[in-house]
Amino acid sequence: MRVMVLVKATEDSEKGFLPTAEAMAAMEEMGKFNDELRKAGILLTxxxxxxxxxxxxxxxxxxxxxxxxxxxxxxxxxxAGFWLWDVKDMDEAVAWVKRCPNPMPGPSEIEIRPLYEMADWQRDSEA
Structure with missing residues (x-):
């Protein structure tokens, strides 16, 4: 199942990226998380x-x-950002998001939404 994982914007993200030492460290941590997703065969983009x-x-x-x-x-x-993942089910997507570093300096939120697949359209038309 493919899911779009949406990083919700915050007041900080709307100010734009400032290359501070803290921001660069957070980007490095997120890069490592993305590497784990790639190695697991989940990350599409x-x-x-x-x-x-x-x-x-x-x-x-x-x-x-x-x-x-x-x-x-x-x-x-x-x-503020997104991932496109290929996971076996929503539980796997939630488990990965729970491992994710906080994408923002303060409180933040990530939303997970399944993508429609061709089979979804075919089932709906057969009903």
Missing amino acids: ADGLTPSSKGKRVAFDGRGRTVLDGPFTETKELV
Whole structure:
């Protein structure tokens, strides 16, 4: 099963990456965790995202499109980074996230969401 593992943004992550000694040590620790994921054959891809101030949103309303410039105000609803993993089940994904170093300097949250697979669509159409 493939899952998207989402690192939720915080006020700190929205300020952008500052190459302090503490931040560099945290990045090194996360790099080691990513190496463990690779060795276990779980990691498909991973990356961090720049602050929302550098992003845009496109709002859809029928045929209309509106472009909105960042930053976006609801920090707790933003994503600061992600992994795409291939795990046997949700329990395995949770076990790996519990081993993960804290991705932020303070309190943080990681969300795990299964991806739709072709079999999910086929089951739904047969029902």
